[in-house]
Amino acid sequence: MSATAGPGGIAVAVLGAGLGSRFGGDKLAAPLRGRPLAHHLLAALDGFDWPQKLLVCRGTPGWADAYARAGFTLVRLEDARRGMLGSLHAAAARAGGDGRILVCLADMPLVKPAHLRRLLDLARDWPGAIASRAPGYRGPPSILPLPALRALPPEGEGGGRALLGDARFVDGPAAMFADVDRPEDLAGL
Secondary structure, three states: OOOEEOHHHOEEEEEEOOOOOOOOOOHHHOEEOOEEHHHHHHHHHOOEEOOOEEEEEOOOOHHHHHHHHOOOEEEEOOOHHHHHHHHHHHHHHHOOOOOEEEEEEOOOOOOOHHHHHHHHHHHOOOOOOEEEEEOOEEEEEEEEEHHHHHOOOOOOOOOOHHHHOOOEEEEOOHHHHOOOOOHHHHHHO
């Protein structure tokens, strides 16, 4: 696939610093269809010309090597107890400029490049937050304004959901937004 530019210089951040406590270990290293779970999202992000690529993770897990080879900067978040909000803050602090950033979750292996393209296409006409949506779901992959992301309080629940008040949405099938929290989630994929 040839590289296509993200509109407006939108950076990308992959969040992969969770504890994996419900999974019983490092779920992102768990095999899915012959490769680590986290590598499926990496494949979906390939082919876009991201001006900046960030991976928020704990330590330096082995599955992160593929991200480093793909040009991602590793942003280490050792205190995963802060949850997604801590990861968002870490990504926003490391991201350059005051533009926007596409936030993806490393444990969502079924996200498709076509869906990412639809988010980026909508970003050409809408300067605010853009999120994915399915019945019963609103969230990542999401494009969030960096100044608003940096202004989120340091503590709280819900990650970046507070930024979705005036968001535009790109619909997709609920199955695409399945994330892996438990071993049975992985088996169900």
